């Protein structure tokens with residue numbers, strides 16, 4: 001049994017490499033839900049959907065989110081009513097949100113709805129929302145006039161294109177959230193726990209913020225291996241740098257090592273960062289150098305193999 005902590009696209013690419021080299025049914029992914037939000041009355045779970053669609057081979061690679069071959073007629077039609085459509089939902093993707101929203105309204109917990117969606121897409125891999133409880137990333141930004149404002153994650157990331165300078169990040173609901181069914185067991189019982197290359201602040205951060213999860217990882221530290229999402233001092237994509245820097249986390253594999261050191265014994269860093277091995281190890285984390293830029297499925301599979309071998 002292998003367990004992975006996952007955000008969205010970076011994690012999804014890694015997981016598709018992983019299920020190419022091990023039995024997909026032996027993998028459990030614990031997925032961030034703090035990016036979840038509601039638009040047009042529909043419950044959206046971006047990271048769960050990115051992982052589901054990618055493992056099903058149905059993801060839109062060029063766009064970086066949503067389904068391949070997607071159309072946006074519903075969004076265009078909504079424009080007539082003057083409702084905000086800055087958060088784009090594809091026509092076929094909306095079916096997932098309709099299904100999820102209805103099932104949640106009928107009383108099913110998110111974990112159960114997620115399992116039904118994963119089964120409908122033919123996935124053998126188990127996807128566990130980190131919690132069934134409300135959990136929401138809140139990003140406090142500073143406006144040009146010096147005033148601070150707290151935004152929902154999607155407002156900052158999509159509507160404001162991650163441009164507004166960040167002063168703080170919080171996870172609403174974290175104090176009272178409980179880990180979803182199977183989450184702590186998946187960490188305790190895994191042969192290896194992999195921290196996927198995901199945004200350390202807003203994808204891995206909320207997973208760690210659910211009470212009990214970080215402690216469960218600390219107890220398995222020897223078997224926890226991370227893959228750095230930062231290569232040569234920059235994220236591969238997305239706004240990790242715009243979140244790490246204001247929070248005092250160096251935007252490098254060394255910063256990731258320091259942030260994960262209490263629960264992660266090994267970090268896979270990119271070959272472009274080979275010169276930083278000593279600094280990673282000074283943080284108390286063993287460094288393993290590999291090609292971590294997953295530009296194709298062959299590289300993702302090789303990275304998964306090397307990640308597993310690094311803690312063999």
Ligand code: GDP
Nearest residue numbers: 007008009010011197198199203229235236294
């Ligand atoms: P998001 O919620 O869709 O942004 O997804 P994640 O949190 O999973 O992924 C974002 C992080 O994944 C970013 O910090 C990226 O730098 C990282 N990432 C994306 N693709 C790759 C890759 O091919 N290799 C590595 N090492 N990191 C990646």
